[in-house]
Amino acid sequence: MTVLITYDVAISTEGGAKRLRRISKACANYGQRVQFSVFECALEPAQWVKLKSALEKIIDHKSDSLRYYYLGANCKNRIEHIGAKPSIDIDAPLII
Amino acid sequence: MRKLLNTLYVSSQGAYLRKEGETVVVEVGGEKKLQLPIHTISSIVCFGNVMCSPFLMGFCAERSVAISFLSERGAFLASARGAVSGNVLLRREHYRKADDADSSLSIAINIVKAKLSNSLAVIHRAIRDHGAKINVNLLKDAANKIKRLIKTLSDAKDLDEVRGYEGEGSYEYFAVFDQLILEQKEDFVFNGRNRRPPLDNVNATLSFAYVILSHDLRSALESVGLDPQVGFLHRDRSGRHSLALDMMEEFRSVIADRLVLSLINRRQIAKKEFAKSASGAVTISDSGRKTILTEYQNRKQEEIFHPYIDEKVKIGQLFFIQANLLARHIRGDIDGYPPFFWR
Numbered sequence: 001m002t003v004l005i006t007y008d009v010a011i012s013t014e015g016g017a018k019r020l021r022r023i024s025k026a027c028a029n030y031g032q033r034v035q036f037s038v039f040e041c042a043l044e045p046a047q048w049v050k051l052k053s054a055l056e057k058i059i060d061h062k063s064d065s066l067r068y069y070y071l072g073a074n075c076k077n078r079i080e081h082i083g084a085k086p087s088i089d090i091d092a093p094l095i096i
Numbered sequence: 097m098r099k100l101l102n103t104l105y106v107s108s109q110g111a112y113l114r115k116e117g118e119t120v121v122v123e124v125g126g127e128k129k130l131q132l133p134i135h136t137i138s139s140i141v142c143f144g145n146v147m148c149s150p151f152l153m154g155f156c157a158e159r160s161v162a163i164s165f166l167s168e169r170g171a172f173l174a175s176a177r178g179a180v181s182g183n184v185l186l187r188r189e190h191y192r193k194a195d196d197a198d199s200s201l202s203i204a205i206n207i208v209k210a211k212l213s214n215s216l217a218v219i220h221r222a223i224r225d226h227g228a229k230i231n232v233n234l235l236k237d238a239a240n241k242i243k244r245l246i247k248t249l250s251d252a253k254d255l256d257e258v259r260g261y262e263g264e265g266s267y268e269y270f271a272v273f274d275q276l277i278l279e280q281k282e283d284f285v286f287n288g289r290n291r292r293p294p295l296d297n298v299n300a301t302l303s304f305a306y307v308i309l310s311h312d313l314r315s316a317l318e319s320v321g322l323d324p325q326v327g328f329l330h331r332d333r334s335g336r337h338s339l340a341l342d343m344m345e346e347f348r349s350v351i352a353d354r355l356v357l358s359l360i361n362r363r364q365i366a367k368k369e370f371a372k373s374a375s376g377a378v379t380i381s382d383s384g385r386k387t388i389l390t391e392y393q394n395r396k397q398e399e400i401f402h403p404y405i406d407e408k409v410k411i412g413q414l415f416f417i418q419a420n421l422l423a424r425h426i427r428g429d430i431d432g433y434p435p436f437f438w439r
Contacts, residue, residue, distance in 0.1 A: 029118035030133050042136065088130065094137070095105045095389050096122050096129055 002075035003048060003068055005031070005039045005055070010063035022058045023066075026051065034087045040079075101138035103312070105389050106146045107382060109168075113140070115152040134159050139315045141308065143385070144168035148176070162315035172307060175314070183321045190426050194326045197254065203425070203433045204255055204329040204342075208262045210435030211345040212246050215269040217438040218349045218357075222276045230275050238272040258329065262345075269349070273298075276357050283367035284360050293377030297370045300378040301359065304388055305352035306344070313347075314340040316415035320423045343418060350438045351411065355392055364391065404434045 005027055009020040027033070030051045031041025041051065055066055071078055081087060088094070104120070106113065112123045120137070122130040134155065139162040142148065148163060153176045156163050163176040193199040219239050223232055245265045252258045266289075274286040277298070286298040294300040314337050317324040327338025329345070359365040369384030380388070396412030405417060418436055425433040 025117055028116075028131060028133070030135070032131070032133075041133075044135075047135065094102050094130075094132075094393075095386055096108050096111065096124070 001045065001048070001073055002040060002042045002071040003031075004071055005041060006067045006069075007037050007055075007059070008065045009037075009059065013060065013063045015060075016063075019058055019060060019064065023055060026054050026058065032087060034081075034085070040075075040087065042075075102136060103393065104132065104137050104140045105143070106140065107143040107168075107385065109145045111142075111146045112149075113142070113147065113152055114149040115155045120152060120156075134161060137161060138319075139163070139311070141166060141311055160319055162311070162318060164311045164314075166307060166311075172310075175311075186321050186423060186427060187323055189428075190322055191326060193426055194328055200328040201252070201255055201258065203422075204258045205249055205252055206433050206435045207329055207342055207345050208258055208265070209246055209249055210437055211262065211348065212242050212249070212265040212269075214346060214436075214438045215265065215349040215353075216242050216246075218276070218354060219269070219272065226278060229278055235272050235275055238268045241268045255329070262329075273353070277360055279361045279363055280366065293375070295376050296378055297367065298356065298360070300370060300380055301356045301365065301388065302352065304380060304385065305356055305392065306348065308389065308392055309347060309352050310337065310340050310344055312412070312415050313337075313343045313419070316419040317343065317422075319416065320419045322419065322423055322426070343415070343422070346418065346435050347414070351395065355388070355395055359388065359391055403437070403439075 007023055009016055009023060011017050011020055024033070024037075024039075027039040027041065030043050030047060031039045034040050041048075043051065052068075059066060076089075104122075106122060108122075108124045108129075110124065111129075114121050114123070116131065118134055120130075120132050120134055120140070121128060140148075140156065142163070142165050144167060146165070153163060157176065165173040165175065167173055193203070216239055219235050219242075222230060223235055223239075242265050245261050245268075249258065249261050252261065270286075270289050277284050277286060284298050285296060287296075289302070290296070290299050291303050294303045314324045317339055322339060324337040324340045326332060327342045329342045330336070330338035332338055365384055365387055369381045369387070371379050371381065373379065396410060398411050399408050400411055400414070401407075402409050402414070402417060404421070409417060414436060421430070422433050424430050
């Protein structure tokens, strides 16, 4: 399944910059960064449980926010991209 | 069914692969070109001057992601694997079966049967689809000869006899292979198989397709805990992945040869992608290799019905399924090794 993760971290609060960094690293381990605070993660349900709990441990629940959008298995039809920074399709041939 | 994971091919010269967290990062000229979570790929293939950090290699070994290093032209150089792990009992049984003449013989017969019958499938398909354009009599003749070989194969008494039938079968098959090339005939002339180095465009493409196929089979065998070096049909030779070559026999014609034929017949690959060196060896250009890899990866996503496990699977999954069935046979769960027969 594919989950779209977006986040807002209050970097002006104490330890904000550190939380931001840790969130983006945790997300990068499971998916690809499509915009600055937006990740698309294709993962198995078990991996999703892991990632979710990792993220929720990092954030400060009073000042930060996380949003998950569940795109399901057929996510390709639901995503359209325009402009710079096109995402890579992890099912297509990967040749660099 | 296990999900079919992607293979990362790196052919940019001077690229550097490293580990970052749980991800693989590809850098070219110091610039980050790609960052991928490790769980989305099952193997990495590097062409030419591509470097991998030792930490990435260790990480890949831990996650059983196979890394192969090939030369720019696609010749196998080395592969990296971690500490030997997996099921030691299975491996021991594998060696015992490989040493035992009767067990090796029955597995080898099954594999060669599938190989010949799958080459038949390629010929039959050409007759069916392009019967008007080609010399059907020639093809039917070869098909009948191969059919007879398949029948006599069951009575083979030793491995040398099996190898003899296999050789005869592939000779008959490659003797009519030129007939299956329908387009660009003047640029793609095929007069029998040659390799090391390949001397014409068709052979160069075939050789390249076989190399990428053997990488996939090697990693499939490793993932089920078999030793890819100990074969039944192919003899042990230091550095050779004999079992991967054994397993490849089932797939050569239907996956690699058909891929090459459709690339030529659909004009996806052309004469300008090939260069001949002074020694007569033919090499494929970067863009040509890219076309072959892309088409190969696309083909692996196509679905096919597997009669033995009675399920629809992706072509790329076939390697894992067959490796698994072989492991089950070696363990003694099933009586014979059921090879894959294309229909």
